[in-house]
Amino acid sequence: MKLNKSGAEVFVFDNAPLDKAIGRTTHMAVAAHQDDIEIMAYDGIQKCFGREDQWFTAVVLTDGAGSPRNGIYADYTDEKIKEVRKLEQKKAAFVGEYGFLAMLDYESNEIKDRENRGPVEDLKQLISMAKPKVIYTHNLADKHSTHVAAALRLICALREVPVELRPEKLYGCEVWGKMDWINDDEKVVFNVSDHPNLAQSLLGVFDSQICGGKRYDEATIGNRQSNATFLASHNVDKYSSAIYAMDLTPLIKDENMDIKEYVKGYIERFLKEATEKIIKLV
Secondary structure (H helix, E strand, C coil), X not given: CCCXXXXXXXXXXXXXXXXXXXXXXXXXXXXXXXCHHHHHCHHHHHHHCCCCCCCEEEEEEECCXXXXXXXXXXXXXXXXXXXXXXXXXXXXXXXXXXXXXXXXXXXXXXXXXXXXXXXXXXXXXXXXXXXXXXXXXXXXCCCCHXXXXXXXXXXXXHHHCCHHHCCCEEEEECECECCCCCCCXXXXXXXXXXXXXXXXXXXXXXXXXXXXXXXXXXXXXXXHHHHHHHCCCCXXXXXXXXXXXXXXXXXXXXXXXXXXXXXXXXXXXXXXXXXXXXXXXX
C-alpha cells in the first residue's frame, strides 16, 4: 500500500497484518472528515460489530486542520489539532472494532479540486484491496461542499476500477442536512437501533469537536430518533433510531450517467409529489 500523502496513516485495532486487515472488509465508509463516519455510517459499524464474518473499513479523506477550536483546544495550531483529530478517529476505530482505518491527510481544498488525482488514486487502491460489498459516503445534496466533493471523488474512483471490484451497493447518507425530503418510496432507511451505547460512545470520543461548540453527539442521536418517529405518519414506530440515505448505486453501474441529473431527479420528484398533494386538496 502506497498512499500519496506523507502524513497518511493506517490503523488496525487488533494488530492484524495490513493485507489481512483490509482484505477482510465487507462494509466500507468514505468520508470527508473525522467523525463523519460515526455520524453517517453507523449502519455498517453496527452490522460488523462483534462479528468475524463481516468487517468495517473507514476511510477519512481530510486532515482535520480546519476544525473549530474552543475550550482546552482554543489555542491549538492546525498541526496540533490534526494530531488530536487523528487520535480521536483511532479511538473510534478501537471502540467500534473497525477492521481497518485509513486517514489520507488531504486538505479540504485538495478534495474539492477536481484536477487533483491524488484522492481518486488512493481510493482506487484501497477499494481494490478491500473489495467491499457495501460503501457508505456523503449524499450528493449535502450542505457541506467538502462532503459533496468527497462523494464525487469516490464515485470517480469507483467508475475507474474494474466492474468486478465495485460494491453491490453505494449509499449517500445524512450529515449536514436531513434527507426527509426524499420521497418515501425512494428513501433508503437504515435501522440503527442496535447497540445504542456503542453509538453514543463512538460520537463521544470526538471531544475536540464537541468542545469546539457543536454537540454533534446529541444532535446525531436526536436526528436518528426523529427519523424513526416521523418516518410514517399513520403507523406505529418500527425502529427507535434510523438513518436516511439516497441510493447512489446506479451512478457506478452506469459510468455515463449524469450525476447532476441524477440528483436533480430526486428534487423534481419531490416537487411533483408536494405540488400534486396541494392541487388535490386546495
